Amino acid sequence: EIPTTLLAKKSKGKRKTGAAAAGGGFGKKPAAADVIDVDDDYSAFPALEAGVKETLVPAPAELQTASSDLDAEIYDRLAQIYGFGSFNYAEGEGPADTAEEDEASEAATSTQMSFDELLSGESSSSPSSSGFDDLLEASKTSPSSSSSSSDLSALIAEATGGSSSSTTVAEPKVDPSAPVGPLDLAKLPPFEHFRVLNVDPMVLAIDDFFTPEECDKYVQLAMKPDPELAPTVEIQSKTVGKNARDRAQRTSTTWFNHFKSTPELMSKASRLLGLSGIDRWEEPQIVRYRKGEKFTWHLDALAPDGELASLGGQRVATLLVYLSDLSEDQGGATMFRDLGEDDGPLKVAPKKGSALLFFPAAGGIANAPFDIRTLHCGEAVAKDSSTDKWISQIWLRETKYKPTAPPDNSHAAAAGAINDFCNSK
Secondary structure, three states, rough: OOOEEEOOOOOOOOOOOOOOHHHEOEOOOOHHHOOOOOOOOOOOOOOOOOOOOOOOOEOHHHHHOOEOOOHHHHHHHHHHOOOOOOOOOOOOOOOOOOHHHHHHHHHHHHHHHHHHHHHHOOOOOOOOHHHHHHHHHHHHHOOOOHHHHHHHHHHHHHOOOOOOOOOOOOOOOOOOOOOOOOOOHHHHOOOOOOEEEEEEEEEEEEOOOOOOOOOOHHHHHHHOHHHHOOOOOOEOOOOOOOOOHHHOOOOOEEOOOOHOOOHHHHOOOOHOOOOEEEEOOOOOEEEEEEEOOOOEEEOOOOOOOOOOOHHOEEEEEEEEEEEEOOHHHHHHOEEEOOOOOOOOEEOOOOOOOOEEEEEOOOOEOOOOOOOHHOOOOEEOOOOOOOEEEEEEEEEEEOOOOOOOOOOOOOOOOHHHHHHHHHHOO
């Protein structure tokens, strides 16, 4: 049974000001002179504030290695902190309906600590502005704001990929927001092989997510797209950030796929999280990292802006599936800088068919737009690796999401393929 020490810890120290408020949980940003080598990834982001580090709860070693069903306390955390009350529901049961999902999400939000409360050890009955709010607002309204605030504001934009509304897309020929018909997701069996890699924030590995054949199919889907579908959207060396150092952050190839071409991913992802539909998922992606390619430290959550709520809201879950095996000496691990024992990093080696699940915004510090504790990277694939790193990835939004790529992509168009897949099991 999971020890009670897994309960989230709360700082009882005195209220902190200055760097804590300005950095939103990150400590003091290194001076520009200290950030020289673009490969020195650790120097790009300040360390976590002490009060934030105290909230980290690593998983016991036995939970990180044993591949089995989850303990009841982990299911409780997924429901109460992250809002997934029907996570991996038992066979014969069904997913929560939309109203229950919304209720669970509201309950999870109401139990989160605010950033100010975390640092002060005091509770507050009214919403308060966090360090993130002050930081972002200062960067918008004051061109003469302090260099530390503007630097950290740029750092946040860099880490999250900037504004969610920065991409212009063509007018679709089909309605991407058309309602999705009933789905037979409950016909899929529950997953049985989990590893708990970190407790708070929660990071899970699901070792029985994809079959080897499904992994191979998705690699081929990127290399040889289905001719019956509109072309996938391929992006070479996607950039995060604006300057020379930022342009070195990601070196890979990404394919945006149609929902109807990925029924295995859409079905299993929704079944895992206990969703009744698929209309909160972003476009599924397949990513290849060749030898020497990587994705350095970043956050999956989206930078706040005025249009985010109308575009589906924040990303609340990240799910990536490893489509190829890489040994430890081949690189390519997913690394969480601040998680794991002895100050991390927590390293997750690619294991073919295994999925990695974590929550980039939900469960973090209230009034902060993302959970900074989930800062992570894709380790460079070794120059002498015998294989490329392949993953499939997808993000869940707070509300219904309107897809923009590839052309004519829609959730509704996937219903037939998803039901065919679910009924074949």
